[in-house]
Each structure stands twice: as C-alpha cells, then as structure tokens.
Amino acid sequence: MSKTERFAGVLTPVITPFKPDFSPDPDRLVQQCRWMLSQNVGLAIFGTNSEANSLTTDEKLDLIDRLVDADIDAGAMMPGTGCCALPDSIRLTEHAVKAGCRGVLMLPPFYYKSVSDDGLFASYAEVIERVGSERLQIYLYHIPPVAQVGISLDLIDRLIKAYPGTIAGVKDSSGDWGNTKAMLNAGWDDFRVFAGSESFLLQNMRNGGAGCISATANVNPAAIHNLYANWRSDEADQLQDGLNVIRGIFQKHPMIPALKKAAAHYSEFSEWSIVRPPLVALTEAQETSLLAELQEQNFNMPGLADITGS
C-alpha cells in the first residue's frame, strides 16, 4: 500500500516488554514487532493492551525511535498518541508523523469525565492544528469501558467535516455492535472502521469494515489474519468460531498478564511475564489453567522464538 493509503487489515496493540526493574525492553519489543509483521499484523503500538497508559511520553518517544532504528516499517505503525494532557498528545503525535508512522490511534483525554463534545472537538482540533502536517492520519479510539470518555457519532461527524483529510477511521472497542454498525452506515468517505477485537471481525467485514485491532493478535496472529484474508470464503463462519475459542481462553483471565504469560511460555523468555504496576502478573493457578487450556487447543506461537530482537 502507498504511504497515503489508509490502514486495512489486522493490527495489534503490541504488548510492551519490561525488564525486572520495570523499564521497557526495546530489543524484545522489536522482536515482537518483527514477528507481528511476519504474520501480516500491523503495529498499533501503545494501545490499551500495550500498557501504554503506564508509559511516560518520553518512554514512548524513545520506543518509536528504537523501532525505526531497527528498521521496523513505520508504514505499518499506528501508535497510540492520545494522552490526558494536550501537550503530551501533541508532542507524541508530532513525533509519530515525523517518524513516518502511517497513522496514530488517539484516545480522548480521559481523566475528566462528562466532558462535552465541544471540549473533545477542541482537544482533537488543537492536536491537528499544532502538528500541522498533511501526513497526519488520525484513527479515533472509542473505548468507553476503560477510558470512560467516549467518542460520539456526532463528534466524529464534526471532526470529519472540519478535517476530512486527517480523520481516517476509528477503533470501536465499545463492545456494542450497534454502535459499530452506525459508524459503518454513516456514509463517511473512506472512513476505516476497525472492530476492537476479532470477535466482531467477520461481522465488521461483512458490513464494510476495514478489519480489527485486537490484543489477541499478539498471540494468535496467523489465524486472525486468515479470517481477514478469507472472510468471503465458505469457511468464514468456521474460522470465526475458531478465533472465538482462543480468545475465550484469554478472556477468562486478566487479558494483559495472560497475553504476556503466553508470550513468555511460547518464546521461552520468562521476563515477558512482567507487567508494570498497577497491573499484576497471573497467579500460578491462573498460569496453569491458561496454559492447560491452550494446550488442549494445540495452541502455539510458531516462529516467535526464532526471531531475534536486536
């Protein structure tokens, strides 16, 4: 796809590896990104499941640089750049654009609750105006169960009308298919609607969606991409059912520690299990049940352990 083409397909909020002192491990992140790319999965680094909101702005700027320095394709990168403080969002978004990222995934500022659409519009508008780049492509990040501050259809419509070349799409993590459907039916030109997980991937594709951005693509990338590539096939429903089984296993546990435990187990690199507070790692009992259920499904992460980070 060309530099100006908008995203489509499967992306993942790449899990962020930490060292025992809780500092990020850039080499290991490079490894995970390489593995994702080898599986046709794009890099929505700094998403919710990346523990991005437990990272500082400086840490994120540095990690972008480390990925680019390691020749990770910025054209496959959609970093999360929406922070509570406007200058952080501006700085991070500007850096992503300069690094050549194809797009950014922007949370609304999420501390203050019950803010108006006028306030959220002003917030996105300030970022767009101050970054001031024609190359900026914003994917709005609607995740009310976590952020508690959502992005209404009205707000999207206002933003598209004001910045048609910049507002490129949305990740809908509301879990509300009716909301996703309303976005798909809104008639916005070349607006890319991503389901917030593979649970809605087939439904999204059948209704004109662009793909999904899913945490479990960190661990089950090939199968998820396979449904994306074959959603028109006769096996599509069966493929969706298969994805749901694996996702169901991860969803029984706290998602981020479970993803990291799987990465640790299948890469044989135990530090992958480390999460930054306020998250906590799985208990031994949780680990045992997670791995047993995965084994029962003959689950694997083929190729991960063969890719080196640096």
Add this chain to the structure above:
Amino acid sequence: MSKTERFAGVLTPVITPFKPDFSPDPDRLVQQCRWMLSQNVGLAIFGTNSEANSLTTDEKLDLIDRLVDADIDAGAMMPGTGCCALPDSIRLTEHAVKAGCRGVLMLPPFYYKSVSDDGLFASYAEVIERVGSERLQIYLYHIPPVAQVGISLDLIDRLIKAYPGTIAGVKDSSGDWGNTKAMLNAGWDDFRVFAGSESFLLQNMRNGGAGCISATANVNPAAIHNLYANWRSDEADQLQDGLNVIRGIFQKHPMIPALKKAAAHYSEFSEWSIVRPPLVALTEAQETSLLAELQEQNFNMPGLADITGS
C-alpha cells in the same frame, strides 16, 4: 507548624491559570497562591480542580520551581503527584520532596480499571521505595467519581502497616460520608482525614477529621477557614449553612470554569476564564447566572486583586 508535622486545616486545589495559547501562567499562579496563604488556605496544587491531569509532568515540575522561586512556602504545599505512568509519579514526587513540600496528594494510576489492591499497593510501594526519602508524606487521594479507581480501606491499612511514617492521610472525595466515617474510625495513628469539600467540613471536624481540601476554597477561602477555626463554636452549624449556599451556586455550573470565571470577574483579569481542552469555558448565559447569583449573596473575593503575581 514544624516541618515534620502533618497537615491540618483548609487546603485548596489551586486553580491553574492559562494564557490564551493554553500555556500555564506561573506569575498568575503565584498570585493565587499568595492570596490563598493570606487567607490561611494551604496549597494542594495540581488537584483535580487545578486541571492537573491536563498538565504534563514537565509543566508541573516547572510550576513547583516557579512557586518556590517566588518564595511561596513549600511547607504549605501538597502537590498532586499521582499519574498514570509510574515513572511520572516517581519523578514528580521526588521533585516535590526535594522542593521541600510538606506532603503530596497521590491519585492511584487511573487509566486501567478494575485493578487489584495488590497492584495499587505495588504502585504506591514503588513510588515510596524509589523516592526513598524519610521526608516523604503521602496523602492518598480517593476520588472514585472521577478517577474511577478508588482506594479501599484495606489498601490504606496495608500501606500504613508497610509505611507508617510515610502514609500521612487521605482526601476523601467519594461524597460518601459513610466511607469518610469508616476512615475516621479505623484507629490509624495520626492519620489525617480530609473531607473532599467543605460540605462535609463540620461533620468531619466533629468526628476527628483534619479539615478539608476544597475547590471552592479558591474563591471563598476566608469563610471556609472561619468554620474550620470555629467548628466548636455555637455558630458552627450556621457557618456551615452559609458555606453550603455559596458552594451550591458554583455546583450548579461546571465547577472548574465557574471557579475561573469568578476569579476573572473579581480580579478583573479576564484571562483567568481560560480553561484547557477538554474543558470549555462557561457560556455567556452561564456566566450571567453565576455572577447574578453570587451578587445576590454579596459574594466577593476581597484582597485578590491587590496581590501581584511577580
């Protein structure tokens, strides 16, 4: 009070002045802090009503320095230092301790929801261990209506047992008097319980509380301090009623823009009205009704306009 004595009395989350380009105005902040101190109100800078979560860590570090450079008493300062990302909380807390602040008011990390007490304990423990100063005095900030992540009685108990010299108190902005009462009755040694607003000031004092940390002390400091100083007097209930009338007027409107509009009006400095996105200023109709209602109560902010910022 001595440097090691814990806070008591009335404090306020000092409103943060912005310039038209949305950058902070340190001189104006110095002015507001001077006025607060002249009214016996302590400086809980970087609280919720300070729009602190719309400020970057660098902006907060700089503002602490600017206040100290302007001879604002750090012994009266309780900056908010709890951020989403642990390294931000550590850096800001360390800076506050080095600047001589008598305490810090710490939100839990608030992006990830449904986190465990184990995770929140680890988060506070990391800050305490990494700052590593005997001078650190932490006041826990419990504000579930906004942060959505609360601080349970169990968590407070665990933290006090692990760090008895550091965990100094709490601001309870739950709005739930039963919760405040449970903290007051917990029997923790020299633990300072602050009501989250003056609405509960008298009740808090009558049950062994330490005072209140209230947004409206930005505009109505003398009257609030007067109740604190005279809570044992026969007029106490009447004084509380008077405070409730003024607070009620502000609560009819979005609180932060209303406080700033009052500051702008009574200081005759119009820039005080500026709020940073995602907040929006009051509409003209809201401004008119706010000021009319305040005038009806013969409300004023005496002395504010006479204090210069730099």
